[in-house]
Amino acid sequence: MAEYIIVGNGTAAAGCIEGIRSVDAAGGITVVSEEKNPVYCRPLISYLLGGKTDENRMNYRPADFYEKNGCRVLYGRRAEKIDPEERTLQLDDGSVLKYDALCDAAGSSPFVPPFEGLETVEKRFGFMTLDDAKALKKAVKKGSRVLIVGAGLIGLKCAEGLRAVTENITVCDLADRVLSSILDAECASLMQKRLEENGISFMLSDSVASFKGNTAVMKSGKTVDFDVLVTAVGVRANTSLVRDASGEVNRGIAVNDRMETSIKGVYAAGDCAEGFDVSSGSRKVLALMPSAYMEGHAAGVNMAGGDERLANEIPMNSIGFFGLYAMTAGSYEGTLYEERPEGGIKRFYVKDGVLAGFMLIGQTERAGIYTSLVRERTPLRDVNFEILKKIATSAAFSSQIRGKKFGGVV
Amino acid sequence: MASPMRVNDMKRVYVNEKWCLGCRLCEYNCAFASSGIRYMAKALKGKAIFPKIHVEGDDGITFAVSCRHCTDPICVKSCIAGAIYKEDGVVKINREKCVGCLTCVLVCPYGALAPGSDGVMQKCELCTQSGGEPACVKGCPNRAIVYEER
Ligand SMILES: Cc1cc2nc3c(=O)[nH]c(=O)nc-3n(C[C@H](O)[C@H](O)[C@H](O)COP(=O)(O)OP(=O)(O)OC[C@H]3O[C@@H](n4cnc5c(N)ncnc54)[C@H](O)[C@@H]3O)c2cc1C
Numbered sequence: 280m281a282e283y284i285i286v287g288n289g290t291a292a293a294g295c296i297e298g299i300r301s302v303d304a305a306g307g308i309t310v311v312s313e314e315k316n317p318v319y320c321r322p323l324i325s326y327l328l329g330g331k332t333d334e335n336r337m338n339y340r341p342a343d344f345y346e347k348n349g350c351r352v353l354y355g356r357r358a359e360k361i362d363p364e365e366r367t368l369q370l371d372d373g374s375v376l377k378y379d380a381l382c383d384a385a386g387s388s389p390f391v392p393p394f395e396g397l398e399t400v401e402k403r404f405g406f407m408t409l410d411d412a413k414a415l416k417k418a419v420k421k422g423s424r425v426l427i428v429g430a431g432l433i434g435l436k437c438a439e440g441l442r443a444v445t446e447n448i449t450v451c452d453l454a455d456r457v458l459s460s461i462l463d464a465e466c467a468s469l470m471q472k473r474l475e476e477n478g479i480s481f482m483l484s485d486s487v488a489s490f491k492g493n494t495a496v497m498k499s500g501k502t503v504d505f506d507v508l509v510t511a512v513g514v515r516a517n518t519s520l521v522r523d524a525s526g527e528v529n530r531g532i533a534v535n536d537r538m539e540t541s542i543k544g545v546y547a548a549g550d551c552a553e554g555f556d557v558s559s560g561s562r563k564v565l566a567l568m569p570s571a572y573m574e575g576h577a578a579g580v581n582m583a584g585g586d587e588r589l590a591n592e593i594p595m596n597s598i599g600f601f602g603l604y605a606m607t608a609g610s611y612e613g614t615l616y617e618e619r620p621e622g623g624i625k626r627f628y629v630k631d632g633v634l635a636g637f638m639l640i641g642q643t644e645r646a647g648i649y650t651s652l653v654r655e656r657t658p659l660r661d662v663n664f665e666i667l668k669k670i671a672t673s674a675a676f677s678s679q680i681r682g683k684k685f686g687g688v689v
Numbered sequence: 690m691a692s693p694m695r696v697n698d699m700k701r702v703y704v705n706e707k708w709c710l711g712c713r714l715c716e717y718n719c720a721f722a723s724s725g726i727r728y729m730a731k732a733l734k735g736k737a738i739f740p741k742i743h744v745e746g747d748d749g750i751t752f753a754v755s756c757r758h759c760t761d762p763i764c765v766k767s768c769i770a771g772a773i774y775k776e777d778g779v780v781k782i783n784r785e786k787c788v789g790c791l792t793c794v795l796v797c798p799y800g801a802l803a804p805g806s807d808g809v810m811q812k813c814e815l816c817t818q819s820g821g822e823p824a825c826v827k828g829c830p831n832r833a834i835v836y837e838e839r
Contacts, residue, residue, distance in 0.1 A: 294766075322769040326788045332770075336786045339771040569767035569796065576766070597795040606795045643791065645800030671800060672745045673754065678706065681752065684799060685704045688839055689757045 281306035283582055284368055284378040286358040286520060288312030289321060290568050291384035291549025291575035293339055296348050298579020298587070306583065308350040309376060311358045311368070316409055317345070322568060324412035328419075328440030337409070358385070361524040363542045380544050380582035383532060384575055385517035387550040387566055391510050395489035403508040406437045418507050419444050426450075426495055426505035428487055430457040432598060434511035438479050439600050449503060451482040451495075461596055461607045466624055466640045473603040516551045516564050529553060531564035536588040538578035546582055548574035554592040558609035558635050558653050565594055591654050593636075597643070606646045609636025609653040618668050627668060632658050645671035699778040700836050702742075702815065702823055704753050708833035709744070711751030715825035715834055716740040719755075722816060722824035739805045741813040742825045742834075753825065753834055756780055756801045756813040764793040764802065772810075779817055784809050 283299055285292045288310050299308060318339040326332040345352050357371040361381065368376045389405040397403070404415045415437075419425060423445045427434045430452035438448050452459070456467035457474070471481060482503070487495045495503045516531040526540045527533040532547040534540055536555060540547050549571035553562040570592055580587040595608035613630025623641020627634060627649075634652040648671040652662070663675040673681055683689075717733060719740035726732035742755035758780050765773045765780065772786035773793060787809045793802045794810075805811040815836075816823040826836040 320770050322790070323788060331788055332786070337770075568769045569763075569792070572766045595795055597790055597792045599789070599791060604791055606791070608795070643794060644803065645797075646795050647793075647797035647802075648800050650795055651798035673752070673800065674746050674750065678750065681706060684757070685706070685752060685754065686839075687703075688701070689759050689799075 281379045281583065282377055283308045284376055284381045285310045285384055286368070286381065287384035287386055287549070287551075288314060288316075288318055288352065289384060289386050289549060290318065290339060290571040291386070291551075291578075292382070293318045293344075294572040294575025295382045295384060295548060295579035295582070296344075296350055298576040298581075298585075299583045300348050300579075301576075302580055302583035302585040306379075308348065310345070310350055310352045311356050311370060312352055312354050313357050314408060314410070315354045317342070317352070319409055320568075321407070321409075322436070324406070324409055325436035325440035327409075327412050328416055328437070329443035331440075331443075334409070358520060361520055361542070361545060363524050363526075363545065366544055378544070380546065382538075382575070382578045382582060383520050383540070383545065383547040383551060384549045384571075384578075385520060385551045386571075387514040387516050387564075389510065390513045390515045392512055394487055397490055399492050400490050400508050401493065402506065403510065406433055406509055406511050407514070415441075415507070415509065416444075421445055423447060423507055424449075424505045425507045425509065426503055427509045427511060428452075429511035429513070430454065430481065430483065431460060431511065431513065432458065432596070433514075434509070435474065435479075435600060436598075437509055437511060438474070439477075442478060446478050448478070449480045449482060449505070451486055451497070451503075453484070453486040453498075455484045457481070457483070458598070458605070461598075462605060462638065462640070463611075463626070466605060466626075466638055469624070469640055470600060470603060470605060473601055477601045514550070514566060516566075518551060521545065521547060529562075533562070534574075536590050537581045537586070538574055538589065539581065546578040548578040555590060556593055556610070557591045557656065558593045559612065563594075565592055567594065567596070569595070591656075593650070593654050595650060597646075603641065604643045605638070605640045606643045607636070607638045608646075608650045609634070611636050611638065616668055620669075625668070629659065629664075632660065634659060647671075648673065648675075698838065699758075700815075700838050701758050702755055702813070702826060703835050703837065703839060705833050705835070706746075706750055706752035708831045709746075709751045709753060710831055710833070711744055711746060712830065713744050714828050714830060715742050715753050716744060718824040718828035719813075722819060723811070737806070739803070739811070741803075741811055743803070745800075754799060754801055755825065757799055758815070763796045763798070767792050767796045773812075779815055780812065781814050781817075782810055782812050784811065 360369040424447040526542040531553040577587040618625040666675040720738040724732040
């Protein structure tokens with residue numbers, strides 16, 4: 280009977296368990312979980328702050344998930360070292376586990392720049408885990424002044440969540456705009472406006488030079504007094520297990536389309552690994568929940584002797600703040616086409632005759648039709664792109680394609 | 690010998706666009722069926738409706754779109770709230786868990802998902818709660834929407 284080990288207990292791990300079980304009902308599965316909770320929906324931690332969800336509803340899988348799938352979960356344990364020759368994994372308590380196939384699904388960790396004086400800040404938090412969210416929720420009271428360093432997805436989601444508790448939130452970022460990794464200047468300014476209308480303040484093109492207790496001295500020389508600090512500057516893939524075992528690592532763990540690392544019997548999936556972005560033709564870390572699941576599932580199937588290849592991942596985001604949604608996918612390369620529906624902007628990037636990517640804000644209905652064009656690399660000559668630019672509709676396809684989509688099993 | 694059970698051995702809603710009149714009765718019947726209210730006028734009259742099926746198209750061609758209950762649904766894999774799942778072949782949503790992030794809208798290739806009046810996602814579940822033929826099928830005047838195994 281095969282022995283499987285999964286390091287980490289997030290979405291990629293859940294996908295991996297389901298992937299293994301779709302092939303092998305009997306093999307032993309051990310999950311090494313540094314966090315002490317069953318798998319939960321990491322992106323929901325910001326909704327927990329504002330009371331839009333609660334711990335009971337944040338579970339990613341039903342309570343009997345591990346039991347039904349015959350998994351042993353080692354909560355509060357850290358994987359320390361892979362021995363590729365012996366096919367063993369050493370844990371932080373010194374115990375050694377044998378595996379036939381191992382999946383590294385260790386996710387990512389927040390990156391905290393070495394701010395001068397950071398240690399003098401009394402109440403400071405990261406924003407990655409359920410424990411972070413619970414601790415932050417406890418520390419922030421009505422009227423608390425919160426400074427968030429980082430105007431990316433995580434920092435802004437944190438700000439939105441905290442807004443239900445306190446009116447005093449400032450977000451700073453070295454970038455000149457919010458969500459700079461996914462939005463261009465104009466779309467970002469629409470989103471920033473929505474956030475400002477809802478009481479979030481910004482200090483952009485500026486960041487903290489140093490902390491003196493509860494005062495941040497900015498690079499511009501301005502000072503900000505705060506009660507609670509959240510650092511959300513960015514995340515880095517947890518690659519050390521594979522790197523220390525001499526496996527190939529770039530920004531994330533290098534894998535092939537079967538999620539195999541360069542170490543035999545070791546797979547990697549989720550935020551710690553590099554997926555293949557078909558829209559740019561390159562391997563990169565796709566630190567996203569859908570990617571984590573799909574990569575984990577593929578890894579699991581292959582670990583158990585099946586064959587699942589993942590060749591068409593794309594970066595994609597749906598993100599809303601106070602009712603204004605932005606959706607993005609693929610890469611912003613090639614010729615730009617733009618539409619300006621009421622209350623929004625739609626940008627399409629066309630390269631080599633296919634939709635390479637898009638950026639939508641405001642009007643996002645049925646955006647999945649666009650996403651599938653990016654993912655499938657559908658030649659635009661086969662669709663009515665003039666209609667599509669205006670509105671996402673299957674009316675832009677030929678009646679034959681529509682017949683397959685709506686008249687057949689898909 | 691009994692034939693092995695196929696994954697696709699289930700009825701789904703299929704549309705034949707050649708027969709669709711674009712009358713949008715399916716939208717009204719769906720909204721009514723979902724409302725839980727006994728009288729159609731009380732449920733729908735003068736209100737914005739949020740059906741789980743909708744008609745697209747132009748003067749030339751019209752067709753109804755609702756969940757395809759995909760064999761391998763990408764919405765289930767993508768839901769960041771673990772709210773969408775597949776049960777007995779039907780893709781369902783737990784509206785208690787949904788936080789309205791719209792990731793499912795971003796990934797559904799058919800454009801079959803949209804939020805309900807409360808901003809929480811809703812989707813066609815084949816009228817499995819009420820039993821029998823889905824309301825959109827029952828009420829389609831030209832049998833452009835059918836419920837069958839294919
Ligand atoms: C606030 C927030 C909002 C987000 N919003 C979105 C969103 O809207 N859409 C989206 O697509 N994505 C979003 N994400 C990203 C998404 O949560 C991640 O991409 C996804 O959770 C990655 O899953 P994973 O299983 O790879 O890693 P994780 O969920 O990070 O799980 C990895 C686990 O491994 C554990 N671990 C690490 N090292 C070890 C070790 N050595 N031994 C044992 N255990 C270990 C970690 O403690 C962690 O619990 C968000 C993230 C955050 C923080």
